[in-house]
Amino acid sequence: MFTGLLTVAGILAIIFLLSPWLALGSMLAFVLMLGLVGTVGRRTRSVFREYQKRLGALNAVLEETYSGQRVVLAFGQEQRVLTDFDQANAAVRATGVKAMTLALLVMPMMGILSNLNVAIICGLGGWLAIHGRVTIGTIAAFITYSRRFAEPLRQLGNLYNQVQAALAGAERIFDLLDTHPDRLDPADAVQLPRVRGEVRFEGVTFAYVPGTPVLNDVSIHARPGQRIALVGHTGAGKTTLVNLLSRFYDPMGARSASMASTSDRSIGTAYAANSG
Numbered sequence: 399m400f401t402g403l404l405t406v407a408g409i410l411a412i413i414f415l416l417s418p419w420l421a422l423g424s425m426l427a428f429v430l431m432l433g434l435v436g437t438v439g440r441r442t443r444s445v446f447r448e449y450q451k452r453l454g455a456l457n458a459v460l461e462e463t464y465s466g467q468r469v470v471l472a473f474g475q476e477q478r479v480l481t482d483f484d485q486a487n488a489a490v491r492a493t494g495v496k497a498m499t500l501a502l503l504v505m506p507m508m509g510i511l512s513n514l515n516v517a518i519i520c521g522l523g524g525w526l527a528i529h530g531r532v533t534i535g536t537i538a539a540f541i542t543y544s545r546r547f548a549e550p551l552r553q554l555g556n557l558y559n560q561v562q563a564a565l566a567g568a569e570r571i572f573d574l575l576d577t578h579p580d581r582l583d584p585a586d587a588v589q590l591p592r593v594r595g596e597v598r599f600e601g602v603t604f605a606y607v608p609g610t611p612v613l614n615d616v617s618i619h620a621r622p623g624q625r626i627a628l629v630g631h632t633g634a635g636k637t638t639l640v641n642l643l644s645r646f647y648d649p650m651g652a653r654s655a656s657m658a659s660t661s662d663r664s665i666g667t668a669y670a671a672n673s674g
């Protein structure tokens with residue numbers, strides 16, 4: 399990028415010194431080039447963004463189908479799964495072709511504009527030469543410089559496109575990295591040291607769906623090494639209790655839930671601190 403910018407700046411300085419009028423004429427193609435790179439670059443980014451999204455969807459279909467292979471076979475869903483894949487795949491191909499077309503469009507268009515520049519130099523330079531404002535040598539120098547000029551611009555345009563494609567990918571990565579976990583430790587949460595295995599739930603209330611509590615004011619006390627059976631109808635909340643214990647969910651209300659540490663101090667876990 400640095401080399402490209404330096405070359406462009408150097409050539410600009412020289413051609414303006416040689417002949418300001420001819421240099422201004424060349425600027426027309428230059429401005430068109432910049433506009434083109436800018437417009438196509440912006441468009442490239444949004445198409446690449448779409449492409450990454452669809453690629454993600456395709457990978458999700460693949461992942462689910464492979465890991466759920468037995469289920470697919472057991473329920474005879476092969477055809478449906480194939481159709482799902484074909485749809486996701488076609489979507490990726492369509493945006494992929496579009497993205498690549500846009501990204502690769504810049505190169506030949508830069509070539510056309512570079513030739514346009516030569517035409518401008520010859521036309522305008524010829525007119526100026528007839529009126530004795532520039533020499534044929536200056537025109538020749540301009541043509542050489544305009545050729546030199548196109549190369550770094552082409553490289554910069556290419557670079558810009560690659561950066562746009564990379565940024566579209568980076569956006570998705572940062573979206574994921576910036577995801578906030580649902581269960582955050584309260585500011586006053588205490589570090590839980592090695593536990594002895596003593597567990598206490600005191601008046602724990604929990605609902606998956608607000609308004610329909612699954613556990614209501616449940617208290618249990620498990621001593622270290624004690625073997626406990628949770629008995630109840632299907633849907634009574636046995637798994638839910640274990641889920642809370644492993645902190646897959648936080649209870650909505652509890653007088654206290656705690657795990658005693660090895661030092662025999664009763665340490666509130668994050669959910670005790672959460673419950674107030």
Ligand SMILES: Nc1ncnc2c1ncn2[C@@H]1O[C@H](COP(=O)(O)OP(=O)(O)O)[C@@H](O)[C@H]1O
Pocket residue numbers: 606607612630631632633634635636637638639
């Ligand atoms: N992820 C969930 N979202 C909403 N409701 C749930 C969820 N998991 C379980 N439930 C409901 O919570 C209740 C208790 O479920 P569960 O703890 O799995 O019972 P058990 O293990 O005793 O059979 C049931 O009514 C069940 O429908």
Ligand SMILES: [Mg+2]
Pocket residue numbers: 636637638
């Ligand atoms: Mg269960």
